[in-house]
Amino acid sequence: MKAADGPATPLSMKPVARAFFARQVVEVARDLLGCLLVHETADGRTAGMIVEAEAYASDDPASHAYRGRTERNAPMFEDPGFAYVYFTYGMHYCLNAVTDRPGHASAVLIRAVQPLEGIELMRARRGAVKDRDLARGPGRLTQAFGIAGEQNRSDLTMLPLMICPGERLPLRAVLATPRIGLGSLQDGRTWRFVIAESPWVSGARATKDSRRS
DNA sequence: CAGAAGATCATCT
DNA sequence: GATGATCTTCTGT
Known part of the structure; x- marks a missing residue:
């Protein structure tokens, strides 16, 4: 007999309202922590709780x-709430949520999730790695969710993101990377990384040069 | 058309 | 901490 793979309790599948994404990009990034990313392919459904994100405003170099x-x-210039998926380094895909108003061209890179459903499917897609590494990192995440590989990139890019409310996760840190570029912020500070208090984040970045908020 | 860099990851020392 | 993999996208000529 086959072991069921999902959690004991079914995940809420009610996605957030479109208005959720139609806000300043750093606010959206912060509020995405704790939300569920759900993605379905022919192989099944995968879902995880977002624990790490990165905001890109249009004036960020x-x-x-x-x-x-x-x-x-x-896609960054189009409607909020859709995905912007791009291919980089010759082998990795990265998933973004488009935010703000059309034409503002800002997006949140989803950097890490805590796997919750479809974990066996993630293991199959990711190969022999620790569960902690299934979806920790933007390239690993897309691979675990089946957003990488043979998927049609342009189709994916214009699909609505399936983001559902999850639990409220405490914020561990908001990090600035001023030498690379500036996140545009209301009070002049520079933000970009948004990291939850969770064992599923990438540890090195979470402790280095952090500014509390 | 050529060249360089890249919102990364796995692997090595 | 450093490096190679691998190829798309963008820029300049």
Whole structure:
């Protein structure tokens, strides 16, 4: 007999309202912590709780949208609540949630989730790694969720994200990376990384050069 | 058209 | 901590 893979209690599948994404990018990034990322493919459904994210405002020099619209970053200029998926380093896909208003070109990179459902499927996709490493990191996450590989990238890019409310996670840190680029913020401070208090985050970044908020 | 860099990861020392 | 893998996208000529 096959062991069921999901959690004992079914996940709430009611997605957040579109208005959730139509706000300043760092606020969205912060509020995404604790939310559930759900993705379904022919192989099954995977879900996890977002524990680490990264905000990219349009005036951040490190943002793909910093130098204006291109073919690749076009989804960033479109409607909030959709995905912007891009391919990088010749082998990795990264998943973003488009935020703010159309034309503002900001997005949140989803950097790590705590696996909750479809864990066997994630293991199959990721190979022999510790469960802690199944979806810790933007490239690993897309691989575990089946967003990488043979998936049609352009289709994926225009799909609505399935983000559902989860639990409230305490904030561990908000990190700035001023030498790479500036997150644009209301009070002039520079933010970008948004990290929850959770064992599923990437430890090195979570402790280095952090500013509490 | 060529060249460089890249929102990364696995592996090595 | 350093390095190689691997290829798309963007920029400049």
